[in-house]
Amino acid sequence: MAGQRLMVFSAVNRTVIFGAIWLVLTEGNPGGLAFGALTVPAAVWLSLSLLPPSRRLGMLRLIAILPKFLLGSLMGGVDVAWRSFKPRMPIAPDWIVVPVALPDTARVALGAELSLMPGTLVAGAQDGKLLVHVLDRHADHSGIATNEREIARMIGLPEEAP
Template identity: 35%
Template sequence: MAGFVQRLLIYGVLWWILAGGSPSAWFWGLPAILAAALFNPFPPARPISWHPLGLLVFVAMFLMLSLRGALDVAWRALHPRRPLQPAVVDYPWALPPGRGRVFLAVLINLMPGTLCVKITDHSMSVHVLSNPDRAVSALQRLERRVGRLFGSDTKETHHV
């Protein structure tokens, strides 16, 4: 019952935002919200178990990589002669399917100079501003840390 009430509240807030707070929108919104809460297509989420030491090491490494990436992007912006070597790197997954892969793809988008542009069952395509080899090395380190954070081993994969 608590899950039903929680879904009602979440869907109600979403409807209110989408409808711009219009009172007349509730005429159609209320039946839609009730139906969505009753026939919820989303399975209940499993709780995420973080490994505390893995989280601490991960946060430190992510901050270091983010700072290094931000400094590199700023340096390239201020020194136009510094060459850009934009490339799209096809990076095969070493993480097992699941939340770890999604988490990794989102993190890549938060790091300066990288953008995850495509995700498949076997790999992801990542746009980098320069030095694809160094980017792959950084992706491997980040993926290993994400694996430790989620308590899953990364399988050895040949990255191209």
């Protein structure tokens, strides 16, 4: 029963998200509504088939981390721009391996989030670890663990899990 409710909840959420994406892509053009009425359910069915829901996503928790993500992305962009205009700024590119205790789908979300932040690029995952390219190996990368904990809270994992 709980699994069925989770499936319905996920289907409704994905329908709303894919519908909103469709409206943005078609710029709300009424001519695209008929095709969208076919495409959105197909996309929902495909997404549920390829990535079945495993946990209920805490939307309030997701909204709560959004401002921090946007600010971090902005600050990272300023940092990269500053380094490009000041050639003497420290750049020591390197690869770091980060062990992650999140389930597969959440690990992918963490990798995507880190890749959107300037200065880090996740190039792969294997055996529960992320391979991350960083602009400065001497910089503090403890923010990665913080992001992991936030994603764990967002999907309802116990605090001590990651």
